Amino acid sequence: MNIAIIAAIAYGIIALIGGIIGYTQARSTASLISGIISGLLLVAGGVLYLQGQAWGFTLALAVTAILVIVFTIRLVKTRKFMPAGLMLTLGVLTLVMMVLQIGAIA
Numbered sequence: 001m002n003i004a005i006i007a008a009i010a011y012g013i014i015a016l017i018g019g020i021i022g023y024t025q026a027r028s029t030a031s032l033i034s035g036i037i038s039g040l041l042l043v044a045g046g047v048l049y050l051q052g053q054a055w056g057f058t059l060a061l062a063v064t065a066i067l068v069i070v071f072t073i074r075l076v077k078t079r080k081f082m083p084a085g086l087m088l089t090l091g092v093l094t095l096v097m098m099v100l101q102i103g104a105i106a
Contacts (some may be wrong), residue, residue, distance in 0.1 A: 002049070002050075002101060003075070003097060003099040003101075004057075004094075004097040004100070004101035005025065005049050005050060005060065005101075006046070006065035007093070007094045007098070008042050008045060008046045008060040008061075008064060008098065009042065009043050009046035009047070009087055009095045009101065010093065011042055011064060011067075011090055011092075012038070012039045012040070012041070012042025012043040012045075012046065012063075012095045013039060013043065014039075014077060014087075014090060015035050015038045015039040015042060015067065015087070016038075016039025016040065016043075017035075017039075018031070018035050018083055018087065019031050019032045019033070019035010019038075020032065020035065020036075021083075022035060022083065023035075028034055033056055034070075038066075038067055040060060041060075041061050041063045042063050042064065044056070045057065045058075045060030045061075046060055046086060047061065056057075057098070060098065061095075061098050061102075063083045063093050064091055064094050064098060064101075065095060067087065067091045068088060068091040068092055068095055070084075071084045071087045071088035071091060072088055073087055092093050
């Protein structure tokens with residue numbers, strides 16, 4: 001099993017849970033919606049890739065890259081590690097693993 005895809009699925013689950021936590025703690029509907037959508041897209045991309053659909057990897061890579069950008073902007077604005085810094089750190093680690101996987105394939 002591919003470690004980059006496992007990382008993407010785990011990041012998706014964390015995004016999903018984070019969106020739910022953001023909603024329960026701050027009543028942030030935006031956190032709930034974005035967490036559910038991005039989390040499900042990451043998990044779906046990973047599962048599709050594991051089922052032999054190569055575009056699933058591309059989907060997971062794109063969603064991870066978008067989340068890294070979003071959480072970078074949020075961290076710069078809030079200067080608070082939680083949740084933006086944590087999600088940024090996990091996103092960058094996931095993105096690095098995925099890019100290294102591309103390098104291993106090529």
